[in-house]
Amino acid sequence: MANIECIDASSDYCPCYLAEVGECLTCSLLQGEAFCNCRWTGTCIFQEYAWSGFRARSKRETILCEVMERKITDDLLILTLKVPQRMAKSLEEPGSYIFLRGHSSLSFFDVPLAVMYINQMEKSIKLAIQIKGPKTKFLKNSNSLMYLRGPYQNGLFGLKQIKQTYRSGCLVILSGVAQTSGVSVIDELLKNGNEVTLVIDRSYPFFVREYISKDIKIYEEDLSSERGEKLLKDLISDENIRLIYTGGHSELQRQILEFALLYNPAAYLAFSNNSRLCCGEGICGSCELAVKGQKVRGCKAQFDVRGGYDG
Numbered sequence: 001m002a003n004i005e006c007i008d009a010s011s012d013y014c015p016c017y018l019a020e021v022g023e024c025l026t027c028s029l030l031q032g033e034a035f036c037n038c039r040w041t042g043t044c045i046f047q048e049y050a051w052s053g054f055r056a057r058s059k060r061e062t063i064l065c066e067v068m069e070r071k072i073t074d075d076l077l078i079l080t081l082k083v084p085q086r087m088a089k090s091l092e093e094p095g096s097y098i099f100l101r102g103h104s105s106l107s108f109f110d111v112p113l114a115v116m117y118i119n120q121m122e123k124s125i126k127l128a129i130q131i132k133g134p135k136t137k138f139l140k141n142s143n144s145l146m147y148l149r150g151p152y153q154n155g156l157f158g159l160k161q162i163k164q165t166y167r168s169g170c171l172v173i174l175s176g177v178a179q180t181s182g183v184s185v186i187d188e189l190l191k192n193g194n195e196v197t198l199v200i201d202r203s204y205p206f207f208v209r210e211y212i213s214k215d216i217k218i219y220e221e222d223l224s225s226e227r228g229e230k231l232l233k234d235l236i237s238d239e240n241i242r243l244i245y246t247g248g249h250s251e252l253q254r255q256i257l258e259f260a261l262l263y264n265p266a267a268y269l270a271f272s273n274n275s276r277l278c279c280g281e282g283i284c285g286s287c288e289l290a291v292k293g294q295k296v297r298g299c300k301a302q303f304d305v306r307g308g309y310d311g
């Protein structure tokens with residue numbers, strides 16, 4: 001059995017809708033069992049459920065936001081949105097994401113987007129959107145007001161490992177539009193006194209450059225080339241590397257997992273969450289993954305990616 005934790009356990013959004021239908025990821029009582037055998041997450045979820053009248057607690061908000069800035073280069077749209085202070089605050093954690101749609105679009109146009117950068121003074125967030133299919137094309141064409149639903153936190157797997165790494169060597173590997181997820185990861189690692197080395201896949205423009213600290217070592221390389229593969233092997237083999245974060249496509253994640261298991265089995269691993277997120281609440285099932293043969297909802301579950309997982 002995989003060791004699964006819920007990202008929302010003991011948060012403002014716990015207990016959630018899953019508790020109402022006996023599907024809580026953490027509480028055995030709310031799964032219909034007779035005895036408690038939960039891994040304590042800081043509160044008794046069953047007690048919280050009883051206190052909230054045997055219903056899901058607070059629901060995530062959908063708010064109307066003003067677009068402060070819109071920049072488009074080729075297929076990449078960078079949006080700056082004005083948000084309420086409490087929303088900006090709750091999106092600070094690595095892995096935070098929101099759903100966004102145009103003012104005149106219905107809720108099934110919602111696009112899940114990692115929060116790239118937050119300006120707490122200005123109360124604004126920056127998002128990077130690769131214009132690819134109908135939903136993102138509608139976003140590109142929408143006007144100066146947009147609906148934002150959030151906050152959501154499970155944009156990466158291995159949050160605990162990132163937050164528990166202090167004063168160590170860390171390797172961050174970013175590729176494509178998933179670079180967005182790396183900005184807050186690097187901030188968190190630097191905040192904890194870590195030394196960060198960043199590898200950027202040259203197959204896509206390095207658009208997060210202006211949002212990351214100048215105090216880190218950066219390599220830019222085509223990671224699908226032989227040179228790129230050698231660079232990854234060399235960096236991963238460094239025994240001073242305690243944590244490796246990969247924000248990129250699943251093929252790259254598989255390659256990093258393989259190299260890490262071979263050359264640095266002691267390092268913690270964390271990956272961007274590449275699941276197809278739709279509701280973000282554990283309801284629709286579009287994000288389902290298999291972790292050690294167990295089916296889990298990618299929008300809710302945290303687990304050790306070293307055990308491997310399939311989409």
Ligand code: FES
Nearest residue numbers: 278280283285299
């Ligand atoms: S996105 Fe709907 S269940 Fe995960």
